[in-house]
Amino acid sequence: MKNIIPNMNQKNEPTKAELEILRALWKLGPSTVRQINEAINEERPVNYTSTLKLMQIMTEKGILKRDESQMKHIYHVVEEEETTKSNLLDSFVKTIYQGSASNLVMQLLGNKKTSQEDLQAIKDLIENLDNNKK
Numbered sequence: 001m002k003n004i005i006p007n008m009n010q011k012n013e014p015t016k017a018e019l020e021i022l023r024a025l026w027k028l029g030p031s032t033v034r035q036i037n038e039a040i041n042e043e044r045p046v047n048y049t050s051t052l053k054l055m056q057i058m059t060e061k062g063i064l065k066r067d068e069s070q071m072k073h074i075y076h077v078v079e080e081e082e083t084t085k086s087n088l089l090d091s092f093v094k095t096i097y098q099g100s101a102s103n104l105v106m107q108l109l110g111n112k113k114t115s116q117e118d119l120q121a122i123k124d125l126i127e128n129l130d131n132n133k134k
Contacts, residue, residue, distance in 0.1 A: 026081045
């Protein structure tokens with residue numbers, strides 16, 4: 001598998017299940033396996049042992065770190081949420097859209113009815129980007 005998250009010491013891209021755990025940790029902050037498992041179970045049923053094993057693997061991969069100083073181990077995300085999302089998006093754009101952000105944006109806007117609020121936010125972002133380049 002291609003390594004795409006350079007800020008995670010060249011670790012593999014998180015799987016879909018790993019991203020589910022990351023989303024729960026980003027939302028809850030440092031948590032036990034039980035807390036993460038309960039959060040995931042609000043969306044879909046998953047066994048505690050499956051969550052535990054996956055979080056252990058993520059720790060081995062360097063995606064999570066585990067604080068073992070207390071009886072209940074607390075897991076933390078190693079990399080900031082925005083960094084992880086940025087790295088994943090960069091890889092996605094390079095792989096699927098040959099590095100063209102404009103092709104991605106045109107696909108997104110063409111496939112979904114975009115609200116006026118979203119369009120205005122996009123226009124504001126583009127204007128801010130233009131102003132910062134001047």
